Amino acid sequence: MKRWLTQHAQALALALRKFFKAPWNTIASLLAMGVAFSLPAGGFLLLENLDRISAQVDSAPQISLFLALDASRSDLTQTEKRLRQHPQVKSFEFVSRDRALARLKGSAGVADVVESLGQNPLPDAFVVQARSADAGTLEQLRAEMARWPKAEHVQLDSAWAKRLDALLRFGRLAVGMLAVLLSLGLLTAVFNTIRLQILTQRDEIEVAKLVGATDGFIRRPFLYQGALQGLLGGAAAWAILAAALWLLNGALAELAQLYAVSLRLDHLSPRDTLILLGLASGLGWIGAWMSVGRHLSAIQPR
């Protein structure tokens, strides 16, 4: 065990030493990897933020039931009774036309418009929470309510959420494909750096083999180097994103102020950061493994 640890520590030290031997090459390749990684990670980040912002609006699916303007008090109690008895209705809230108007007045920008109206144009409404989130059941419930007397308009509020959902799914697929492509690029990049390393260390490898080094011993520093390269590339991507977010959030704050809303893009969560770094170093490791497997057997002592 101790011997095993010693060997791994030595391999890691060797890989680190190689990094600092050629700092400019190292920085250049890290930057290239960072940029490559920041694209899919940035896309993921935007989607996450979009998801988060949309989640604030879109909780459970709601059905809005608007009554006709000429609905009487008895119509109201009738509808209320139906809702209370319906098995699919979890809860509901009555929004009277006066309250709806007051609420509208309170929201930014439209107060003047409302003020200029002679009378209240808004109907009484019920906001209904359904028990099920299933689109089919909701649609059935909506159709049923629409047939109730004095029901003017029934609106299923999950329609836009569904559209956003579809859009997010599309975005995720695009980001996923980008990630796969750029991962392949990264793999190739590590593959090539390690190949060059192996070629420049031909003599060392040959002598090591002659004095009894196993393939594992020779492979190990290259694997560490690949993983380290991936890890630092991932860290560079994280830094690039942090800088981009800092700039964007500055501009976004201004925009949000103009619209009187709170908009902020968050960086990757600690968990997602770990995943990014893990993925990057894993890819580096795999690239190095492939390169070593391909090129090491070509070096046999003569």
Next chain:
Amino acid sequence: MISFSQVTKRYPGGHEALKGVAFAVDAGEMVFITGHSGAGKSTLLKLVAAIERPTSGSVIVHGQNVGAMKASAIPYLRRNLGMVFQDQKLLFDRSVLENVLLPLQVTGYERRDAAKRARAALDKVGLLGRERARPITLAGGEQQRLCIARAIVARPSILLADEPTASLDAANAGEIMDIFRAFHQVGVTVLISTHDQAMIERLKPRVMRLEHGALAS
């Protein structure tokens, strides 16, 4: 310790380096292999270390058939062999000490222990004061001693040397041979290829002579 039976080595292209070679070397023996250049001396040593594989026949080292050995077992064979190569194979971007450390590092020796043993090996060949030097700054005889230090640092039971005195003057060659003899005297099996006739006459070891790939007795 080492035995060859009917060993033939044919290189790609048809050149037959060894033809039906058979011999045995006991543990602790010192054997010189002589012959004109191209007689197959180097090939014979390479077969012992599994650097080359025999075309036919068997090479037995430590009771193991080296010719049929799996690639993954070869490193463990070589850890028990000390080799001094004709072209030295020193690493010029590392210090003298680091060159000697390499055989210990591949077995996972701890650095402090390894450094102690490497210094002891350098002491045995008279290079103790030069551990921080680069191999390129050493004189020819010193470089050869460095090779020997690297070969013996892991305390192998067999020492192979391919023309270790070829590029040295008589005084240096004599010193190098004395080092080999010292190892032989502490029980190491030593196999040396050479065409240094003066040395053979001085040491009077067992001699095997190769002629065009075959043993002449």
